[in-house]
Amino acid sequence: MSICPKNKSSKGRRDQRRANWKMSAPALVKCSKCGALMMPHRVCKSCGCYNKKEIIAVED
Secondary structure (H helix, E strand, C coil), X not given: CCCCCCCCCCHHHHHHHHCCCCCCCCCCEECCXXXXXXXXXXXXXXXXXEXXXXXXXXXX
């Protein structure tokens, strides 16, 4: 059995509760080797390096 609400929740109260489900912008940091913006703790897409070490060979 599910819980039965005592009173009806209005649309405003329902929408206030759902108002905090917004997306946030991803955090971006500069690559330590090339200076391009990238997501932290991931391989840089422009130079293929992570922690100043080349992980992936990137063609220009």
